[in-house]
Each structure stands twice: as structure tokens, then as C-alpha cells.
Amino acid sequence: MATVVIVEDDGYLREELEHTFIREGYRAVSISSFEEPEKEILESEPDLVVLDVNLPGKSGFELCKWMKLRTSVPILILTARDALSDELYALGLGADDFLTKPCHPKRLTARAERLLQTYKKVRNLVQAGDVMMDADTYKVILGNRYVTLPETEGKILKVLMERYPSVVSKKEITAALWGGEEYVDENILQVNMTRLRKNLDHIGLKSMVKTERGKGYCLEMIE
Amino acid sequence: MATVVIVEDDGYLREELEHTFIREGYRAVSISSFEEPEKEILESEPDLVVLDVNLPGKSGFELCKWMKLRTSVPILILTARDALSDELYALGLGADDFLTKPCHPKRLTARAERLLQTYKKVRNLVQAGDVMMDADTYKVILGNRYVTLPETEGKILKVLMERYPSVVSKKEITAALWGGEEYVDENILQVNMTRLRKNLDHIGLKSMVKTERGKGYCLEMIE
DNA sequence: AAAAACCTTACAGCAATTGTAAGTGGTGCG
């Protein structure tokens, strides 16, 4: 059962949306507070996010931008204002669909279903900036080029991508890869870093992995 | 540069669509005859297909259905009739977006661009029925399960998927895999068929590869 | 200049993949 997360501050409309999706067999979760919407959305593990534009605090556009930078969850924007400029802006931010209220429930759920279908194909994709990686096969994609990394290097990159753009300590990476149990030579991480960088170089991403001396590693998108 | 294939019989509108896309930096190709539209569309190697519903011969809906069965090219349906039922039907067939004429050029290109962006993530996907495969990594996906095949088996499956639902002779498969140059023991194909079947069994697709005695192999979708 | 942090290269064990070989199973025709 797919989970649809609804971000809408108007209580009446929120309930209506919830019912619409539940009636069609989805699990519908609404955001209750708008203080840390990003956190709440992620914790609900959405397969799809339905986003209102006018929200208290952060606007829907900002949320959309934030989500698209780090996740590969499809986003459907719903708004009362029927303005082409809003639609163009939303699509430019990476929104997957844009509908205006009032919207026929059937249209909404059909569009939602379409997005879910499409994104089934890209599930398990980790994203950071323009770079994407299939977390199953460790195929890293940038534009129209790609490399398939070996498992160890892929896992390292996955950790870095999930935390992007933060710095991740060597200790954390080591723990994520080999489990913090016993002592593991720190060198092995460095060796794999070299290998990872060499492989990323094949698609022009050599300098994407950056060292923060004394702190750890992080990713940096170069333009 | 992305290629947009336009399927529209009205000459005036066709030109307008072409110009709209060319102005935005795409390569726009129009279908000239409607006798074998499928063939013409595929030969143009589209990154996106813009499809009118009312066409001489096959309807846009039929074309959409056909395309979605065998390819993973995004399809945008454009129609003059503003009917919710048409939209629901189109989306149900697998269409990726649905717009009504007249449509603002900016809206059209923004929607098109979004589809291209989304499908960048699923490029090089081969499809046959419900089964999909990443042709780079040989990751085979069915619903929410997957297996990653070794190269040789992946190549065999790719040939079979591309020809689905036709039968492909052993000779053709062998030629595609090892090049028709020298003589290759036919046994090697059979060995890999066994291996392929065993691996497909892991996601419940054991009986998907069918033997046509004396003719070759083909795929069969079981329900 | 010395210490600390990080990078690189070489090597060997291990696992996965691939083709060869040899034999088994099943189908259809005389």
C-alpha cells in the first residue's frame, strides 16, 4: 500500500484530501505541525507528497525545492491560484505535477497513481544535487554518463549522498560499512576513497568527494 | 539535445508545435505518414512523444498503449476535447501527462522538460509487459522485487525483451551475444538459459522464458 | 623539522562469472 503524505494547513481541505486517497486504497498521512515539516514528511516515509503552496512558515515551493535536493520522492503541487507563472516555477523546482483547486478527486488520484507508477521504476535511487545512484546496483548517473561502482565504494558514496551536503566523519562511514564492532584499520577506508575517486573520475566527478581535514568527508557539487 | 517526436495530423498545429519545441532548443521531428506510425516513431529515436488523440488510422490512445508496452519513452497526450474521462483513460494507459488544446507554449515545454528530467533517471530501461530491466546493470525489476543478472544472462534477456512477444531463434541470440563470426558451441547458450531461468526464479519469473521446440525462445507473461 | 592526517600503489586471497565437457531427460516419428 502506497503512502501519500498531505501537506495542507486548511483543516477542511486536508480531511477531504485524506478521504479521497483513503477511498482509493492509499495510506494517507497528514502533517500536523508546520514547524519542522521536512522532518515530519521524511518520518512518514512517503511514496508521494501532495503539497499546498500557501503554508504557515515555509512555502510549498521551498519545501519542494528542499525535498527534490535530497530525495527522489514524487511531489504533486496543489494550489488555489490558477497562475501559469506558479506552474512554471513549480515545475522548474522539480515538482512532478501541478494541479489547481478545486480539483476533481478522480483527476487527483489518477495523476497521483501515474506518478507512483513512474517512480516505481526509479525506487531505491539516492540523490544529491545532479548526481543519482541506484542503491541496489551502485550505478552512479550524471547527465548521460554513468559508472557502476563495486559494492564497498558504492556504500561509501551512498552514506555521503544521504548526508549531503554535510560532512560525515571517518568513524561514521567506517561504522556504516563494517559495523562499529571490532577495530578496523582506518586505512581501508582511505584505500577505498582513492578507488572511489578514481571511478568517479570516469564520469568527470573526480573532485566531488572532498576531504575535510580532521573532520571527515563530504560531497561538493561543482558547476 | 533531446528529440521530441510530434504526432499530429493537422498541418498548421504541427508546425506550431515544431516551432515551439525548436525555439526551446529541442530537436523536433514530426511523423509524416500515419500508415505505420509505430515504426516511424521508433526510427526517430524519441526522448519524448507528443501525441494527438484524433488521428487518421490508429488513435492516439492505441499508439500510447502500444508504445508503453514495449518502450520506456515518456508520452504527453494533447487533445482538443476537454473531458475528464479522456484524461483518466489516457493516464490509465500509461500516458505521462495530458494537456488540452489550446495550450500555452510555455506550459507545454515546461511539462515536456519535466518528463525528460524524470525519464533521465530511467534511461536505458528495456521493458516487456510488467517486467523491466536496466540494460546497463542487468537489474531486472518486477513489482517490488528484483535480481541483478550477470552480463551474459542479461544480454540474452535483453534480446528476448526487445523482441517480445516474438520467438527469437538460437542462432540470432548466439549471434547477438558472441557475434556470428566463428562457430560457437550451441551448448553454451543452453547452459546460460538454465542459469537465466534459475536467476529469474528468484523473483518468481521462472516460467517466463519459454522454449519453442525447433524454433528458439520467447518470453511469456504469466498472470 | 617533526608529527599528524591523509593518499597511493602493490600484492595476495577470495568470490563470481564464464565457457567446456559430459551426461541426462523428453518428444516425435518410423
Added chain:
DNA sequence: CGCACCACTTACAATTGCTGTAAGGTTTTT
């Protein structure tokens, strides 16, 4: 029936690629 033909399966060995260890080099900081 039984033989011929086609298809399937299992076992084995060569090869390749991945992984961690070791050892030494480079850069940065104090």
C-alpha cells in the same frame, strides 16, 4: 517400441574483478 534429435542440467577449471593488508609517500599543521 526404440532411435534420433533437441533441449536441459551438473560439474569443473580458467579467468576476472573485488577486497583487505601492508608499506611507503605526500600534504598540512604546529
